[in-house]
Amino acid sequence: MCTGRCSRCIAVTLYPLAAISIICNIVLFFPDGDIKYAKDGHITEEVKYMGGLVGGGLMVLLPALYIHLTGQKGCCGNRCGMFLSIAFAAVGVAGALYSFSVAVLGLQNGPLCKVILIWTTPFKNGDRNYLTDDTWWGTCTEPKNIVQFNIGLFATLLATSCLQVVLCAIQMINGLFGCLCGTCADKGPL
Numbered sequence: 001m002c003t004g005r006c007s008r009c010i011a012v013t014l015y016p017l018a019a020i021s022i023i024c025n026i027v028l029f030f031p032d033g034d035i036k037y038a039k040d041g042h043i044t045e046e047v048k049y050m051g052g053l054v055g056g057g058l059m060v061l062l063p064a065l066y067i068h069l070t071g072q073k074g075c076c077g078n079r080c081g082m083f084l085s086i087a088f089a090a091v092g093v094a095g096a097l098y099s100f101s102v103a104v105l106g107l108q109n110g111p112l113c114k115v116i117l118i119w120t121t122p123f124k125n126g127d128r129n130y131l132t133d134d135t136w137w138g139t140c141t142e143p144k145n146i147v148q149f150n151i152g153l154f155a156t157l158l159a160t161s162c163l164q165v166v167l168c169a170i171q172m173i174n175g176l177f178g179c180l181c182g183t184c185a186d187k188g189p190l
Helices: 003-028 035-040 049-071 079-109 134-139 148-182
Strands: 111-115 117-122
Touching: 003 049, 003 079, 003 148, 035 117, 049 079, 049 148, 134 148
Parallel strands: none
Antiparallel strands: 111 117
């Protein structure tokens, strides 16, 4: 496979992953589908770091657009364009790692929820792991099903950021080969 065609495949795969990251982060702001928690500031701290929106979203989407251009004939589909794709892919790796770190923290600390009358993070620094022991989930009385909500979305962010790191790292290697050997865009089908 040509380095240019490989770049197109990587970029096309990065687009939906970036969209999933952005959507997950936006949805995390509205637990139970209600805006009152965001308005009142009762949002899990890690959601405010916007790992999915900024890291796995924009910092991966912009490199994906450039990486896609390196697979086309024209101004970016040459050795210099492939060299620049290495730097753009490195930005994508950094963004995906930021999203990964925030997702791990979100899963580790657990959600902000109402326990009896107090808003707290009941699973943070706990002796037992709430991820494997669902008997603890009932301690959160509001928002409804917040534990499942946070686990599902942060786990999705974790999985997408892992895929983004792998794809951007592959593009860095692909960009190096494209820089050294050319994009083979004008050599016909291989």
